[in-house]
Amino acid sequence: MKGSDHLTYATQKIGREKVFRDPVHNYIRVDYQVILDLIDTPEFQRLRRIKQLGTTNSTFQGAEHSRFTHSLGVYEITRQICDQFQLNYPSQVAGDGLWDDQERLVALCAALLHDIGHGAYSHTFEHIFETDHEAITREIITSDSTHVNQILQRVAPDFPQKVASVIDHTYPNPQVVQMISSQIDADRMDYLLRDAYNTGTKYGEFDLTRVLRVMRPYQGGIAFLANGMHAVEDYIVSRFQMYQQVYFHPVSRGMEVVLQRLLQRAKMLYEQPEHAQNLAPQLLIPFFKKQFTLDDYLKLDDGVLNTYFIYWLDYPDQILNDLANRFLSRRPFKSVRFTTETERYLPKLQTLTEQAGYDATYYTAVNNSFDLPYDAYDPSSKTPKTQIEIMQSDGTLEELSSLSPLVAAISGKFSGDERFYFPKEMLANSDIELFQPIYQEFKRYINNGSLQKPTTD
Amino acid sequence: MKGSDHLTYATQKIGREKVFRDPVHNYIRVDYQVILDLIDTPEFQRLRRIKQLGTTNSTFQGAEHSRFTHSLGVYEITRQICDQFQLNYPSQVAGDGLWDDQERLVALCAALLHDIGHGAYSHTFEHIFETDHEAITREIITSDSTHVNQILQRVAPDFPQKVASVIDHTYPNPQVVQMISSQIDADRMDYLLRDAYNTGTKYGEFDLTRVLRVMRPYQGGIAFLANGMHAVEDYIVSRFQMYQQVYFHPVSRGMEVVLQRLLQRAKMLYEQPEHAQNLAPQLLIPFFKKQFTLDDYLKLDDGVLNTYFIYWLDYPDQILNDLANRFLSRRPFKSVRFTTETERYLPKLQTLTEQAGYDATYYTAVNNSFDLPYDAYDPSSKTPKTQIEIMQSDGTLEELSSLSPLVAAISGKFSGDERFYFPKEMLANSDIELFQPIYQEFKRYINNGSLQKPTTD
Amino acid sequence: MKGSDHLTYATQKIGREKVFRDPVHNYIRVDYQVILDLIDTPEFQRLRRIKQLGTTNSTFQGAEHSRFTHSLGVYEITRQICDQFQLNYPSQVAGDGLWDDQERLVALCAALLHDIGHGAYSHTFEHIFETDHEAITREIITSDSTHVNQILQRVAPDFPQKVASVIDHTYPNPQVVQMISSQIDADRMDYLLRDAYNTGTKYGEFDLTRVLRVMRPYQGGIAFLANGMHAVEDYIVSRFQMYQQVYFHPVSRGMEVVLQRLLQRAKMLYEQPEHAQNLAPQLLIPFFKKQFTLDDYLKLDDGVLNTYFIYWLDYPDQILNDLANRFLSRRPFKSVRFTTETERYLPKLQTLTEQAGYDATYYTAVNNSFDLPYDAYDPSSKTPKTQIEIMQSDGTLEELSSLSPLVAAISGKFSGDERFYFPKEMLANSDIELFQPIYQEFKRYINNGSLQKPTTD
């Protein structure tokens, strides 16, 4: 392929811009042929089959949207940032700290592809099978076996590597990196708005137009004009509320725990020869064996996993089929909060669960919201993420939480909750007389949703 | 089970009403234990895994919502209708044509369950495998092998049959039947609003609150107060626009055609012994064999079908793997409109498609929007659906289209379009010199998206 | 003033664009100094004190918005049209029928100022005092006594005349004229959206973004791309519904009739020397005398008129104070529809109204919705407004109603309704025994809101 093709392709606009109708941004506008081609790859289309919020739709039923729509949304916000930067802050000379529109295409591609390595039921699956969606994102972009890579190569031989480095945070231009990944980036902005729209919660809404208007490039990355501080503040509060009320919801976590135990059970069974053949999860086998290729990975999606769970409904292992049934029929484990003080009662609850006939390895779990990839805004943490800088009229920068009491209140103070999960049945009245005293005993340890010193009768 | 249990269960309210957060109705309110129990059945939960709009998300990317959320929405609208009827038009004596609140539970159950027999990629699958989702809905409700049936039986032994008869339109009370199934029922009202919300189109929006306010029961069913005529008119126009612009979109139909040809190919291959074993679509086999049970049917969903399509990407039948690839990677067939006048050129186009190397049986198709289950409002058709009756102040009824020029304009005048589908490649410039003249010839028959007398050079 | 000032001022941008927060368009963006200066004139600020929808807030309480916010909205939509035209259809050579961005400023100014001559309670006031808001708009723009004119002159000496000619439809470039005034112009698009937003009706909503996207300039003005036909159709239907349900609402018209009669009474009294001095409507006197200057006109607004109505509450003319009271306390006249057939009963109703003690000259009225400045879409009328042209792929134009059955149904077929207005008391039960038979007789002529052959007892 000749140099001239690169040149052409990198700048090739489609005739009239193409639009994708989107409920969040109304229209997603595409004018580069590269972007259209990336969207049309099998690797990208696969994201349609992976839910953005995993098991959250078990609690917020409308959360049925995919990583595909989110990825297009991140692209769109990035495009709008580039437009604003180019309109208001175009670089005049190299190194002036303003926006160099030559960076546009690498920013747009990185935005579009930043989640392309995500797999089915992402975090839970990763946990069990030790996959790493960030490494896979990099591989999809840089390995020449993918359609994505071949398209990026047509722009320039080193272009795939550049795109990957933006996602890796190693790209030299901090403006491009921060667009895609910082405390207030296109990724977070799209998911807050999109998750709020689909769940029907209002907390996630903020004034995107205004936030975009007050962004401005500078040498160190992206800052926010002082007169837009309140819009940024509102975004931070929205994010806080979405985490507390949607992303950390104990019931969705109760479904994740079931999924986790189900996959663990399958994996354990697979290690036993008499089961290995019969479990028949053709597309999962490479993962059970810990010998999977990129191609194997790209064949998985939510539907594939669910299909094997359907197979397992009839599988003659009672724990496997019961857990599959709980997952498919939305019967999450229940939970109680506990603290470092009440933690010592957990063994007792596990024992009682065993006595009621449940294998505690598969029917109980400890889960805390810190496990989740939470990105609290905490400029004082040991490894702080990019701070949010507010630019004063005289050009000096001040860190957001030093200006906003609201943000200061939230920063780093969030305490996630730790929960113990167990089968819902433990809280019921047993039909079986034998178990009734066990259930009674179990309930003595719980009050107002928290673990407690047991009540005495 | 004793009579007293029936009585109790039929009227059993949960303590404080339970709500489901919903983006369309904000909250869905449940106060009967029966309804909660039905929602928790595996048959109902399965609806989460079936998209409401099948392949439409290939065109309107946000259309990722499931039949589950829609079904809850239909329940909620029905609940609101019952509330309004009971508040404003409670029956005083039997036969007075007003609302008998004893009918509430059967109405709610029918609303919730009206789509429970839908399968994966509903209409396309039915077409190929000769299944019938209406018959299956009835079976799920009335066959005592299902959880749904067992719950309904607890209300009363004849209750499942009652619920089924509402959906069948044979239930004696026309008010209940029309709530669930008429020109302006809870089903259509929910799907218009929900599809509009998720696709991000505004056409489907109408003033639900006002339409509900002007509904009133009468002997013959449900009528609409004259002062609400414009709200009803607006609903009809919205429906018209959604059909024209969303449901009949030629690109989504181009994906359905690919799906149809893919399933046909698989079915054909399965009939050949050398393929039967290797295709390996475990959960589809009963359907290939035309010997399926209700249990087999309930195991299918969108994800299961997609999983087999993923299997087939590697299957050594070129047509099968190519069609699977087109479907999974969203490469719909292209189309041209044709009329009875230009229909005669179709064989020529098929021949050209064959000459370009495509098996016309699997790579071309005729599809018209009449095939789709379109419910145009047409009071003058031979088998008209329920008319919409407007009640004047003196109690007389007038059919809507006689009062509204807008509705009269739409009624029965809709002309769907007939289209010929073919591979997108036929419109490209071929890389292979050999095919170039064929492609050129093909394009001579097409102008402005319509089939035409070929242009002469 | 020197030529160089003109040049500078015409192109003078403010540093960073200034935005006005707006509930309909989110932000209204201004970057020309001229526009900011025009907004800051007393003539333009006065529009804040004139309601956009006159008496409509007596029926739709939220309709409290002013002509000021609407005028900014029209400006904003025009700005967006210019942006789109300049992006997609920039003129290459003079006369190529594409967009010449030199026209932008005249278009923006005309958009902003198109309603600047509107007065308090516009149509009613004009009717009584024979003012003409279109002539006054022209005068404000072209008379050098106004701030508006002085600002426009700074752009170029002939610029005020140019702006006025756009509003007059005599400007040579039809694209600019049609932006501001045609069947689907910035004016109508803003008022539909804004009135819908403020009244809380959904009918007026349509997809502005899409309509703007499919507009394109051509030699004859502005056409719409064929693939956007449905969005245009939706706009036409929205407009139809807003007229039928909001703008023609019989209760708002009942308030207008009261206002009309009140002003007529005051005018009649003023012609009598004994009243002329005492009525004291200082700012209205020039209008009573039919000798008013532009300055007199610019002092009037809704609040000024209302102030005099408050004065008149205590004025010793019973008809005047009663009508003032009805207007201020929102007690509209009631109405019945009549037709050419039932028209003959009107004298009888007037007589009965007189017998009940009301001066029929001031307490009855005939009002039909045709009186209102209705702009039905009717390409077949004798003096049709600009047609809406749909541009096919091959560049040919087709008139909208020939393509859309929906629009065809509405076009020119609208039948406004004629109504007879009278005091609400005529429908009540009188406390005064004497009048009871009169009221009874009156009601015999009314059924279902329509005039009818009287019922016999």
Place this chain on the structure above:
Amino acid sequence: MKGSDHLTYATQKIGREKVFRDPVHNYIRVDYQVILDLIDTPEFQRLRRIKQLGTTNSTFQGAEHSRFTHSLGVYEITRQICDQFQLNYPSQVAGDGLWDDQERLVALCAALLHDIGHGAYSHTFEHIFETDHEAITREIITSDSTHVNQILQRVAPDFPQKVASVIDHTYPNPQVVQMISSQIDADRMDYLLRDAYNTGTKYGEFDLTRVLRVMRPYQGGIAFLANGMHAVEDYIVSRFQMYQQVYFHPVSRGMEVVLQRLLQRAKMLYEQPEHAQNLAPQLLIPFFKKQFTLDDYLKLDDGVLNTYFIYWLDYPDQILNDLANRFLSRRPFKSVRFTTETERYLPKLQTLTEQAGYDATYYTAVNNSFDLPYDAYDPSSKTPKTQIEIMQSDGTLEELSSLSPLVAAISGKFSGDERFYFPKEMLANSDIELFQPIYQEFKRYINNGSLQKPTTD
């Protein structure tokens, strides 16, 4: 009037409920005849002519809504609270702390009438003329000269007093009092939503449905269920943001300062015999004289004041006509923030303003946002308003800020800003050479919008 009339009237429902279309609540539902009659009084209709947010529309142009629409909104929210209480917490025996639906009518009337004593440009007018809208509210309700009182008396002779006592906080039932007036009452909830809707800011939005759902009556008033804490938190944050960004906006305050100075000037002139006759503000005279009746008060509204300002444009007192012009043409004073440290420069700025030819008494002002009737949530203040109590599952109450770090961060920590106001011209470049050094000197004291130690050259 007989007892039976009271009984009838108090409970008299209108046939089918009447609805008012409202953009915020969609519909406002009325079923008591008393409420309809109150809405129809001249005292209540007058609220249509008083803007809810005074001069705020000079900054947020959409803020054109009146106290009328807000008052109906407060009524509607109160009605919904009563419905929810009656459905879920109906009192069984007197004194059980649950909801006694006999209280409904007094609550609804108090909600509707709580603002009825507000006058034109409320707080500014009160400040200058020493009126008291709360006292006037009481008088309108209890003085038998008003239509409002006569309607309330028909319910029961002591009913007006009861309604007034709810607004006064002296009514014995704290549930009723807190519905209308507490940290989270129907008044605040409506104005946040309505002001957000009309200004187009999103900050004021919160989940009304959810907040209403989690309210519950108890002995001490109204508490909030623990599972709704986040919705309450969101409301508090919304309120905080609306105050910071809308209600305290420095530009609107700059308009208020102009208004204040204008009224002061007129009042001063009126005290001089040569002016008293000519100022001619007929309806204002009783206020200049400090001898006004309720009837005088009820004749004032925004439009009446504006009318006199229009008169004064031509009045031969330069300060009066200039200030009138600034107010009508929206030319607010500019401002700088100052602190206790920089306060000492104020005299210097005043002197410079005088030197530039402005009378500092009328052309400068100090204004701080504490002047505004701000109701920060501060449970620890010396005279705290009602706390917000969260009810745990076991019935115990906890004060909100002890549970919510977000609310704790805001509570009582808000520091309003103090500003010095002066004519915009002081920041301009003077055309008059003479003044140039004065303006230069003035600007040396200002940096980044704050007063500062002057820069040295």
